[in-house]
Amino acid sequence: MGRSRYKIYEPTHPHFLTCTVLNWLPIFTRQESVMILIESLKYLQREENLKLYAYVILENHIHLVAQSDDIGRSMRHFKSFTAKEILKLLQKERAHTLLKQFQFYKKSHKKDRSYQIWQEGYQPKLIQSEAMMMEKIRYIHDNPVKRGFVDETKHWRYSSARDYEGVSGLIDVEPFW
Numbered sequence: 001m002g003r004s005r006y007k008i009y010e011p012t013h014p015h016f017l018t019c020t021v022l023n024w025l026p027i028f029t030r031q032e033s034v035m036i037l038i039e040s041l042k043y044l045q046r047e048e049n050l051k052l053y054a055y056v057i058l059e060n061h062i063h064l065v066a067q068s069d070d071i072g073r074s075m076r077h078f079k080s081f082t083a084k085e086i087l088k089l090l091q092k093e094r095a096h097t098l099l100k101q102f103q104f105y106k107k108s109h110k111k112d113r114s115y116q117i118w119q120e121g122y123q124p125k126l127i128q129s130e131a132m133m134m135e136k137i138r139y140i141h142d143n144p145v146k147r148g149f150v151d152e153t154k155h156w157r158y159s160s161a162r163d164y165e166g167v168s169g170l171i172d173v174e175p176f177w
Helices: 029-047 071-092 096-102 130-146
Strands: 017-021 051-055 063-066
Touching: 017 051, 017 071, 029 051, 029 071, 051 130, 063 130, 071 096
Parallel strands: none
Antiparallel strands: 017 063, 051 063
16 A cells, blocks of 8 residues: 555544554554553643544554644654554564564555554544534444444443543543534
């Protein structure tokens, strides 16, 4: 897959975003790797005015509905920081098989690095209406159920579905009612 063809024309508006691990490798199966994503999102909330309306973290990708002062910049920071931290974790844990795969599947034009964690881009889709916002939030929350991981959306720990049920989740969200 080549460079992303998705463009952001309204950088301060809410977007539905997807970040996928290169070759769909399942690296978010352990709490340590998931916490890298969570802490990065919390940092962006504090430092870049990231507003998170919904999220779900699955074993090999993450979906968000979010906005910031510049969502493109925020997503570049998110992917860059999390890639570096995930690599550090994999090296610390001596996850040689995964590291070899991230080296093998790295795109040839990525000459400045030995590994690539994320697929290019994040597929931004501008939220254009309240109906679209609700559709994307439902899609995000239903993802673990559709994949057969849980029976109810609120049972997936790494999701904002709990917040929409009135229970505090792992990351503060701006509920969209």
